[in-house]
Amino acid sequence: MLDIKLIRQNSEKVKEALEKRGVRVDVESVLVLDDRRRKVTGELDEARAEQNRRSKGGPKEPGEIEELKKLKEKIKSLEEELGTVEKELETVMYSFPNIPFEEVPVGKDEKENKVLKEQGSKLKFDFDPLSYVDLGEKLDWIDTERAAKVSGARFGYLKHEAPLLEFALISFTLERLTNKKFIEKVIKKNKLSAKVKEFIPLVPPVMIKPEAFRAMGKLDPGQEEERYYLPKDDLYLIGSAEHTTGAMHMGEILPSENLPHRHIAFSTAFRREAGSYGKDTRGLFRVHQFDKLEMFSFAKPEESRAEHDLFLALQEEMMQELKIPYRVMLICTGDMVWTDAKQYDLESWFPSQNAYRETHSTSNSTDFQSRRLKARFKNEKGEMELVHTINGTAFAIGRIMLAIMENYQTKSGSLKIPKQLQKYMFGIKEIKARK
RNA sequence: GGAGGCGUGGCUGAGUGGUCUAAAGCAGCACACUGCUAAUGUGUUGACUCCGAAAGGGGUCCGAAGGUUCGAAUCCUUCCGCCUCCGCCA
Numbered sequence: 061m062l063d064i065k066l067i068r069q070n071s072e073k074v075k076e077a078l079e080k081r082g083v084r085v086d087v088e089s090v091l092v093l094d095d096r097r098r099k100v101t102g103e104l105d106e107a108r109a110e111q112n113r114r115s116k117g118g119p120k121e122p123g124e125i126e127e128l129k130k131l132k133e134k135i136k137s138l139e140e141e142l143g144t145v146e147k148e149l150e151t152v153m154y155s156f157p158n159i160p161f162e163e164v165p166v167g168k169d170e171k172e173n174k175v176l177k178e179q180g181s182k183l184k185f186d187f188d189p190l191s192y193v194d195l196g197e198k199l200d201w202i203d204t205e206r207a208a209k210v211s212g213a214r215f216g217y218l219k220h221e222a223p224l225l226e227f228a229l230i231s232f233t234l235e236r237l238t239n240k241k242f243i244e245k246v247i248k249k250n251k252l253s254a255k256v257k258e259f260i261p262l263v264p265p266v267m268i269k270p271e272a273f274r275a276m277g278k279l280d281p282g283q284e285e286e287r288y289y290l291p292k293d294d295l296y297l298i299g300s301a302e303h304t305t306g307a308m309h310m311g312e313i314l315p316s317e318n319l320p321h322r323h324i325a326f327s328t329a330f331r332r333e334a335g336s337y338g339k340d341t342r343g344l345f346r347v348h349q350f351d352k353l354e355m356f357s358f359a360k361p362e363e364s365r366a367e368h369d370l371f372l373a374l375q376e377e378m379m380q381e382l383k384i385p386y387r388v389m390l391i392c393t394g395d396m397v398w399t400d401a402k403q404y405d406l407e408s409w410f411p412s413q414n415a416y417r418e419t420h421s422t423s424n425s426t427d428f429q430s431r432r433l434k435a436r437f438k439n440e441k442g443e444m445e446l447v448h449t450i451n452g453t454a455f456a457i458g459r460i461m462l463a464i465m466e467n468y469q470t471k472s473g474s475l476k477i478p479k480q481l482q483k484y485m486f487g488i489k490e491i492k493a494r495k
Numbered sequence: 496g497g498a499g500g501c502g503u504g505g506c507u508g509a510g511u512g513g514u515c516u517a518a519a520g521c522a523g524c525a526c527a528c529u530g531c532u533a534a535u536g537u538g539u540u541g542a543c544u545c546c547g548a549a550a551g552g553g554g555u556c557c558g559a560a561g562g563u564u565c566g567a568a569u570c571c572u573u574c575c576g577c578c579u580c581c582g583c584c585a
Contacts, residue, residue, distance in 0.1 A: 101545055105554040112554090115566040118513050128565040313542090434543095444542075 061277070061431045062156050064094060064149075077159045080166045080393040085156050093149040100145060104138040111135060154280050157398045158428040164402055167392030173405070174392065179376065180385035182409050190473070191412035192465040193343040198473045198493040201465075202344060214333060214347045221491050225464070225477070226351060226457050228484035230326060233353045233454045234261055236378065237324045246377045247370065254370035255363070259324035259355065264304035266327050267295040272307040275432040277399040277425075285334045301325035301354040302451040309358060309435045314447060316437045320359035320367050324454060327352065343462070345417070350458035357450045358435060361427065364448035368424040371452035372404050375420050378454070382478045384463050385409035387416050401426045406453075408463035419459045422452030 067074050067090050075087045111131055120128065165174045196202035201222040207215040218226065236242045237259040244256045273279050273296050279287070288297035298304055305325045314321060329352050340346035355374065359367045372388065379386050391403040400423040407416035427446040430436070439445045468476045473493035482489055 098545065101554080105545065108555085109553055111566080112516095116514070116516095118566095120565055125565045132565070436542095 082394045089152050097145045100142045107135045158401050160393045161402045165392045168394040170395045172392040174390040176388040176390050178387040182385050187471045189411040192462040195465050195469050198495050200494040216344045224485050228481045229455050231484040246373050250373040254366040259322040262323045262325040264301050264325050266298050268298050268304050276303050276306050286332050288330045297330035299331050300329050301327035305356040310433045314437045320357045323356045325354045352456045353454035355452045355454050358447045361448050367450045371422040375406050381480045384467050399425045399428050410466050420453040425449045
């Protein structure tokens with residue numbers, strides 16, 4: 061949610077900034093409702109002050125009771141009015157996405173995202189590379205047919221070494237992100253100003269209450285369709301560890317010396333993929349359920365940009381270790397996630413498709429989430445200030461596994477294991493085709 | 496799932512309808528005193544919001560939401576969380 065004061069004082073600027081995102085927002089309604097809210101609040105406070113004054117000091121005369129009854133009625137109707145106005149205001153405020161940073165390219169959709177860099181040479185194969193789907197068949201790693209029988213479309217069984225590769229990726233990531241020296245190395249290499257500090261490993265809940273989900277900005281207009289919901293228990297399934305990790309410090313005042321407060325969270329992610337019918341229907345690229353390692357940070361406002369750049373640098377460093385070619389995209393205003401002020405995506409090379417495909421994303425949500433979460437810290441002046449939240453994929457295991465398959469296949473239909481992962485896979489170096 | 500108990504400020508904890516404007520203690524901060532530390536004394540202490548240039552003033556907050564009452568931390572209803580016992584269970 062945006063700051064109401066910002067809209068009040070800078071309504072034109074806010075409107076312009078959000079139009080860049082292709083969102084039409086009703087700034088006028090906010091101004092009118094905000095005005096009314098403040099007027100009613102004033103009247104209500106005055107009436108309550110009178111009530112407080114007059115109800116002190118024991119039993120009242122019948123005549124005075126009559127007057128106080130009228131006052132009570134007045135307070136009640138003012139309270140009702142205020143409640144209505146606040147609710148209307150909230151509804152409009154929820155239809156405002158975050159304001160993009162100045163440097164974010166203005167654009168309509170993903171076609172206008174900007175390529176920031178390409179890294180790693182695309183592998184030259186002296187044979188026609190198989191798609192990961194066909195390779196998965198040969199290795200007997202992926203069974204989507206039986207998954208469809210048991211669970212429906214867009215699910216899969218991972219078999220044989222594929223689960224080992226999943227756990228290897230988890231160990232690989234945790235070993236690096238919990239190591240201060242690794243963080244320091246990445247900061248130095250990229251000349252970043254972010255603080256040297258390790259990540260705290262976390263396995264968060266995968267179900268979330270509506271109130272927490274709303275605070276994270278994940279139930280705002282247009283997003284509800286994408287969420288799995290369990291009506292019997294009034295709970296949603298998370299679409300990312302970001303959701304329950306960010307909500308973890310809801311209503312808290314974080315000790316400023318602990319900032320930036322970094323987590324590396326592992327969880328399964330659930331996505332309905334509503335509205336993507338026909339997209340990536342084959343294989344496991346777009347599924348309802350996948351496991352993911354997610355970085356999340358609570359930071360001071362002045363350090364959130366550095367934190368965001370660190371997240372990107374960490375993503376890149378780990379990709380370079382795995383030697384998967386990728387490119388970095390700066391996401392344009394029209395394609396950004398609702399809660400973001402700035403977003404980078406990292407796309408991995410898929411040789412069989414002769415294309416880069418999205419495997420990572422990292423976002424600076426500034427104070428958009430923390431405002432509703434009420435996650436704050438005390439700044440040096442002793443004032444309360446909202447933290448900034450930054451999230452980023454460490455590895456979306458499903459997708460990165462596919463990228464590994466595509467890039468590490470051999471002519472004979474076997475699969476090599478990236479060197480850096482072998483030690484977490486009991487030394488397995490290569491997997492022969494089974495079919 | 497069944498039975499019972501409990502939820503008060505940073506923490507401990509008193510408070511069962513009207514000076515609660517929430518006692519007291521601890522911790523924190525400031526000052527004083529004191530070779531230093533400790534101890535002691537005095538004062539002070541939150542969040543949110545509205546009005547205001549500021550100084551300042553008003554309102555809200557005793558798990559949450561409703562209700563009763565002229566008046567609610569206190570009474571009623573629902574919900575949430577925690578604890579104990581029973582049942583079930585990886």
